[in-house]
Amino acid sequence: MREHPESGGITTRASGIRAASAALHPNRRGFLAGALAATTLRAEPEEQSFVAGLVASAPRSNSAPPSSSVENYWRSCDDCSRLAVRHVEVNNTFAQIVQAYDSRVAEFQDEMAKRRLRLVGLAMYAHSHDPAKRQEVVDEHVRVGRFLKAIGARYINTLIAPGPNLGNGDDESYRKVDVKIVASALNEAGKRVKEETGIDVAYHAEQGDLREHIWDRLLEATDPRYLKLCADVGHFASRGVDPMGVYKKYHSRMVVTHLRDFAPSAEAGGSERVRFVPFGQGVIPLRALVAYLRDVKFTGCAMGEGGGGNQAMQEYMTGELHLQL
Numbered sequence: 001m002r003e004h005p006e007s008g009g010i011t012t013r014a015s016g017i018r019a020a021s022a023a024l025h026p027n028r029r030g031f032l033a034g035a036l037a038a039t040t041l042r043a044e045p046e047e048q049s050f051v052a053g054l055v056a057s058a059p060r061s062n063s064a065p066p067s068s069s070v071e072n073y074w075r076s077c078d079d080c081s082r083l084a085v086r087h088v089e090v091n092n093t094f095a096q097i098v099q100a101y102d103s104r105v106a107e108f109q110d111e112m113a114k115r116r117l118r119l120v121g122l123a124m125y126a127h128s129h130d131p132a133k134r135q136e137v138v139d140e141h142v143r144v145g146r147f148l149k150a151i152g153a154r155y156i157n158t159l160i161a162p163g164p165n166l167g168n169g170d171d172e173s174y175r176k177v178d179v180k181i182v183a184s185a186l187n188e189a190g191k192r193v194k195e196e197t198g199i200d201v202a203y204h205a206e207q208g209d210l211r212e213h214i215w216d217r218l219l220e221a222t223d224p225r226y227l228k229l230c231a232d233v234g235h236f237a238s239r240g241v242d243p244m245g246v247y248k249k250y251h252s253r254m255v256v257t258h259l260r261d262f263a264p265s266a267e268a269g270g271s272e273r274v275r276f277v278p279f280g281q282g283v284i285p286l287r288a289l290v291a292y293l294r295d296v297k298f299t300g301c302a303m304g305e306g307g308g309g310n311q312a313m314q315e316y317m318t319g320e321l322h323l324q325l
Contacts, residue, residue: 049297051120051154052323053087054313055258055305056080070100074111076310081115083314085325089157089256089303092122093166098147105150112151120301121256122148123157123204125166128185129177138189141201145193154301155255156193157204157230158186160214174208182214183221190226200255202228207274210239219250229253234260234306237284238274244285247292255300257293259286259317261307278308279316290321 056076073095080088092098097119101108112119122144127133144156162177163169190201203222205215219229229250233243235258247254261282265275279286293302302323304313317323 046322047294047297048324049299050293051087051301052317052325053089053120053301053303054080054085054310054325055123055303056088056090057310059310069094069096073097077112077115077117079310081117083311083325085310085314086116087118087120087301087303087325089121089123089301090119091124092144093125097122098144102143102147102150105147109151118153119148119151120153120303121155121157122153123159125159125161126185126189127161127166128158128182128189129160129162131181131185134185134188137185138192141189142192142196145197145199145201148199149197153199155200155202155228155230157202157256158189159204159206160209162208168206169208171208171211174212174214177212177214179214179217179221183218183227186218186227187222190223190228194226200228201226202230202255204230204232204258205235207235207239210235210241219253224253228255230256230258232258232260232305233284233286233289234258234262234276238262238264238276243289244292247289251296251298254298257289257300257302258305259289259302259307260284260305261286276306278312279304280320281308286321290323 056073056079058072058075059079073090076090077088090097097108124140124144126137126140128137130137141156141158148154148156159168160177160182161167161169162173186201186203193199193201203215203218209215209218219227231243231246231250231254233246236243236246247257259279260276261279261284262274262276263282276282290302304317307313307316314325317325
């Protein structure tokens with residue numbers, strides 16, 4: 001079910017015109033009245049057809065570290081709640097939310113309700129490159145999809161884990177990925193999840209996917225009905241792929257976008273490394289990207305990630321991008 005949150009807006013005020021007009025035309029009250037009528041603008045809310053929120057991260061603390069990944073998740077939720085953020089996403093591979101709560105859905109919902117939060121999506125790593133683990137990959141996507149359906153969420157972000165662990169691999173592991181094998185596994189997983197739960201499975205490209213041009217070949221090789229796109233603008237831009245170009249080419253397939261900012265920095269030898277930075281301190285045109293989402297009436301989710309911490313992202317997204325979170 002698509003949500004269309006109430007639109008937020010900016011108030012534009014005319015100031016100083018009365019004094020300026022009186023000085024220029026001291027005996028012409030009619031001019032003054034006309035000028036005021038022409039320049040006093042009504043506050044018009046900016047349209048927001050999409051959900052906006054944060055990829056939740058726990059704030060740094062000098063106190064004892066959390067005892068579990070689930071506790072870390074609730075700490076991140078507490079911080080988002082404090083900031084009046086209402087929509088969050090988290091990586092389930094790290095947070096283990098489904099493993100902890102798929103048999104305690106009501107308890108999870110109660111905890112989220114206390115914080116006035118909604119979990120809109122979960123990310124997950126999967127060995128979708130390994131044909132021996134195909135059924136395991138499909139089953140785990142369905143399990144996550146069923147949990148998300150039960151809590152009223154919207155999407156799974158699936159990430160390829162080409163190495164031995166569930167996480168990003170090294171360069172060699174990405175070079176060995178057979179895109180046809182991944183495409184087949186994710187087509188099946190996406191089809192099962194969509195047909196059984198209504199939840200979208202969206203592909204999220206990481207640095208290795210982009211370096212080896214896995215991402216574009218995978219999108220071409222998969223069924224757009226069953227494998228959607230999570231466009232992480234930071235990862236795309238950092239590898240020389242224009243985020244606006246991705247938006248325009250794939251906007252009908254995109255169900256979520258991660259908003260990031262990055263600044264390139266030269267290493268020895270002139271090569272560039274990826275350095276994600278707080279919003280507004282990098283080179284990504286976040287205002288233009290959000291304006292495009294408004295223009296095309298995007299109905300997915302725009303989630304801030306890695307932008308200098310929850311508070312810095314919240315302040316930039318509400319103050320500079322005029323988003324309701």
